Amino acid sequence: MISFLKGFVEELEDNKVYLDVSGVGYGVEISTQTGAHLKEGIEVKLLIYHHITDADQRLFGFYEKNEKQLFEKLITVKGVGPKLGITIVSGLSAESLIRAITSKDSAALSKVPGIGKKTAERIILELKDKLGDAGAVPESSAPRGASVAEEVASALESLG
Numbered sequence: 001m002i003s004f005l006k007g008f009v010e011e012l013e014d015n016k017v018y019l020d021v022s023g024v025g026y027g028v029e030i031s032t033q034t035g036a037h038l039k040e041g042i043e044v045k046l047l048i049y050h051h052i053t054d055a056d057q058r059l060f061g062f063y064e065k066n067e068k069q070l071f072e073k074l075i076t077v078k079g080v081g082p083k084l085g086i087t088i089v090s091g092l093s094a095e096s097l098i099r100a101i102t103s104k105d106s107a108a109l110s111k112v113p114g115i116g117k118k119t120a121e122r123i124i125l126e127l128k129d130k131l132g133d134a135g136a137v138p139e140s141s142a143p144r145g146a147s148v149a150e151e152v153a154s155a156l157e158s159l160g
Helices: 065-074 082-091 094-102 106-110 117-127 148-159
Strands: 004-012 016-021 024-030 043-052 057-062
Touching: 004 024, 016 043, 024 043, 024 082, 043 065, 057 065, 057 082, 065 082, 065 094, 065 117, 082 094, 094 106, 094 117, 106 117
Parallel strands: 024 057
Antiparallel strands: 004 016, 004 043, 016 024, 043 057
């Protein structure tokens, strides 16, 4: 099982990054939030969800731990696989997703491509009690290495 990959960004596409890890190239599917942290040529560490089926293997990469945790919770919902899970975390920030689930806002979830009303309601039903007391994943949503000022700015932005 691959837990993380640390290497250089060789190529970056909309929803995929190719990492050179000690001369071995890995294709990793990513969300738009993770993609925003990446640039060709930089070294990066991505947390990996390794999805294995009889017919396929896929790597899903996350820059932030809380995004990976949300993704892993999403794919426990009946009808939500890794492909739809990455679409959801691409369509909504971690804060917006948590807020939509804890406030039972199926309309916000339904705005994500591929999520209908029934799927949105199922996500809310199955996850509303799994997101912790404050409706949050137990990790800070601030990027790794962010300064206190950046964390404060991020918190204020999430408040509106």
